[in-house]
Amino acid sequence: MRIDVPEGWEDKLADIVRGTVLIVGAVDTGKSTLVRYLWSRLAGRTDLALIDADIGQSVLGPPTTQTLRLADPEAPHTFPPRGRLACWFVGSISPRGHMLPTVIGVSRLVALAKRWRAQTVLVDTTGMVAPHVGGVALKWAKFDLVRPDVVIALQREQELEPLIAPWRRSKRFRLVELPVSPLVRARSREERVAWRQYRFRMYFRRAHEITIPARALALLGTGEPVPDRLIGFLDRHGFLLALGIVREWDGQEMRVLTPLRRLESVDAVRLGSVYLDETFRDRRYPERARSMHRQSPLARADHPSSE
Ligand SMILES: Nc1ncnc2c1ncn2[C@@H]1O[C@H](COP(=O)(O)OP(=O)(O)OP(=O)(O)O)[C@@H](O)[C@H]1O
Ligand SMILES: [Mg+2]
Secondary structure, three states: OOOOOOOOHHHHHHHOOEEEEEEEEOOOHHOOOOHHHHHHHOOOOOOOOEEEEOOOOOOOOOOOOEEEOOOOOOOOOOOOOOEEEEEEOOOOOOOOOOOHHHHHHHHHHHHHHHOOOEEEEEOOOOOOOOHHHOOOHHOOOOOOHHOEEEEEEEEEOOOOOHHHHHHHHHOOOEEEEOOOOOOOOOHHHHHHHHHHHHHHHOOOOEEEEEEEEEHHHHOOOOOOOOEEEEEEEEOOOEEEEEEEEEEOOOOOEEEEEEEOOOOOOOOHHHHHHHEEOOOOEEOOOOOOOOOOHHHOOOHOOOOOOOO
C-alpha cells in the first residue's frame, strides 16, 4: 500500500519521533496508517515498541483490549510486530463509560514498555476527541499520565482545536501537527462492526471450553457473568492473560470459551461490557435469554453505553 506523507515530512518525522509518541486524531484521519509508516521508518531501532490503545478498531490485539508489542529483535521490520507482548482489558469497544480503564491501561503499558527498555514507544489511540463526549478530558488525562515526549495530531479541519490549542504554548511535549491525507478512506459503521467481528473470530479460533468454579476467583465488575458476556482473565499485575466468552453460568460455575490453556496464572476475572453472539458479533446487551440472571436488575444495570 502506498502511504501518502505530507511533503517535507519524510525525513523530519523520523528525526522528531523519539521517546513516547502519542498519535491523536478524530476517527478516520489515518492514525494507524501513520503508526505503520513510522514503524517501517524506525525499524532499524531495536528498542522500538508499539501500543495499540484503540479498543474499537484494534490492529494488534482483539477489540476491547490495548496491546503492547516490542519490536522483534530478529525481525524488526515485521508489522504487526512480534516481540514481547502485554495486554490490558478495557472491556468495551469505546472509551465512553470506560475512561478510567482506558487511561490507566495506556499508562500501565507505557510504563511496562519503558521497563522493558523501549526507547521509542508509539501509541495509537481511539478517535474519541470531541469535547462533548469527554474526548478532550480523556486525551489530556493521557498527557498527564503518559507524559509523552511527542504528540502527533492529525487534523482535518478544526476538530482538534479544543484538544491541542493550549498545548501549542506549552513546553511539556513537542506538538507535531499534520494534515489528514486525501487518501484516507473512511470506514462505515458496518465495516467497523465487521472488523471487530473478524478480529474476535480470529482470536477465538483455537478456543476451547473450560469450567471454572467462579466463587473461587476474584470476580471484578458489576453484574453477573451471564451467557455471551465477554470476560478477561487477569494476572496478578492486572494485565490480561486471555479473553473469554461466558457460555453458561449457574451462580456457582461458569463455562467459558477461551484460548487460555492454563488457569494457574489467573488472579482475577474482569467482566466486560460487551456480549458476543455465536458469530462473534458484539452487542451491548446479551441477545439470548439463556440464564435466569439475564432478567435480574443487576444484569441489566451492568453495561453502560459503550459506543
Ligand atoms: N497517509 C495515507 N496514505 C494513504 N492511505 C491512507 C493514509 N492514511 C490512511 N489511509 C487509508 O485510509 C484508511 C483509514 O486509515 P486509518 O485506519 O489509518 O485511520 P485511523 O485514523 O486509524 O482510523 P480509526 O479512527 O478507525 O482508527 C486506511 O485503511 C488506508 O487505506
Ligand atoms: Mg486506527
